[in-house]
Amino acid sequence: MASLALKNVVKDFGKTRVIHGVDLQVDDGEFVVFVGPSGCGKSTLLRLICGLEQASGGDICLDGERVNDIRAADRGLAMVFQSYALYPHMTVYQNMAFGLENIGLPKDAIRAKVENAARLLRLDDFLARKPTQLSGGQRQRVAIGRAIVREPKIFLFDEPLSNLDAELRVSMRSEITGLHRRLGSTMIYVTHDQVEAMTMADKIVVLRLGRIEQIGSPLELYNRPGNRFVAGFIGSPQMNFLPAAIGADGRVATAYGAAVELPAERRLAAGEACTLGVRPEHLSLAETPGALPLPLTIAGVEQLGGHCLLYGVLPDGATRITVHCAGQRSMRIGDAVTVYAPPASCHLFDKSQEERTVR
Known part of the structure; x- marks a missing residue:
């Protein structure tokens, strides 16, 4: 050795x-x-x-x-x-x-x-x-x-x-x-x-x-x-990334209007562009207090028996989101569904400083 x-x-x-x-x-x-x-x-x-x-x-x-x-x-x-x-x-x-x-x-x-x-x-x-x-x-x-x-x-x-x-x-x-x-x-x-x-x-x-x-x-x-x-390389399926910015109130605002408040140690300066990340397995179909809502149009479903993967598109029409769900789901392409990202599971990345994380 x-x-x-x-x-x-x-x-x-x-x-x-x-x-x-x-x-x-x-x-x-x-x-x-x-x-x-x-x-x-x-x-x-x-x-x-x-x-x-x-x-x-x-x-x-x-x-x-x-x-x-x-x-x-x-x-x-x-x-x-x-x-x-x-x-x-x-x-x-x-x-x-x-x-x-x-x-x-x-x-x-x-x-x-x-x-x-x-x-x-x-x-x-x-x-x-x-x-x-x-x-x-x-x-x-x-x-x-x-x-x-x-x-x-x-x-x-x-x-x-x-x-x-x-x-x-x-x-x-x-x-x-x-x-x-x-x-x-x-x-x-x-x-x-x-x-x-x-x-x-x-x-x-x-x-x-x-x-x-x-x-x-x-x-x-x-x-x-x-x-x-x-963040994108480690984890399967890959982490979801959403374009966002820091609002005047310190909340992280997405391009489609929804916002989420993260713990103080993860905050950036107001007005700063950033990227919000959340892993597919941390998204939930059940609403929880303070969670970020992600309204999706289903673009694909993979039924894998013990779990399934939902592929959706946000209202901006460009941002694609993957959701890892336990069990089997009866959703079809074109269905509308809202999934929720708990603040504790969100990652925040400063896009202006070489993708440095602020977590």
Whole structure:
């Protein structure tokens, strides 16, 4: 196990800067997830940590030691790739043993390490098979097993579940988090799927355009997003955003005329433009005192059995709202309905200051 520190890390490809002065501390034994949209720099950052890319500036430190100039093979890290990267002509056992054979480990020690990893990953019965005889989930477990036998300081996962179907991704998420609990190792995991981030991480690092937008636990990011980008990226379905302004009375006034009074610590100056955010699951069909009414014209309904999603349009004709409702609803496209946003569940964002939240 090991800790990791990134200090003002920069990466340039030619004249294009893709990582902009990243600072990050990963503590020993943490499960940290890098999340963000495609092209935000999360995989590049992982490759910089691993040593597959050279940093253009800043320091990468493992257990306090600067490793910028240490080769990837000598950093003591193990990377699990999206593509599995297994040797098709080798058996599962040979794939897992290959790296250990290359460093000259005795055969008995190799066998002990491989068999121990196979038991941990429930691969005991597949050691004689080749990758083509395995399912996608089994192949990914072999790739993880190949990393485990090396006993790395830190495990690095680069979107390892992207090639799996939805049901298998759910089970593999559980397997990887269970593996983390059993090994107690430091793990850094890259994904574009915020559901993976929310369900697996001790700490989430939200990236955009090569910069860190916010760092925190899953519930910290969900409950107290640092800006509108984080608020919209964390949570499924995505948070609803309404254009608004602060009235002379301090209340938040929407473009269609309704207003809501938020707690004093969230208020802005009168007349200031802002964005009001509320999550679909916090909207209610039942009116509550002080809640913001949202009169909607239903534009779509998704019945999902245990719950449904209502898609509506506000009276301004442009702002779309998603509502997460428990149970089944008989609403149809074109129906008029009013939903309510409790003040305690509303988020307020200052649009004039780079989407900085005032919560």
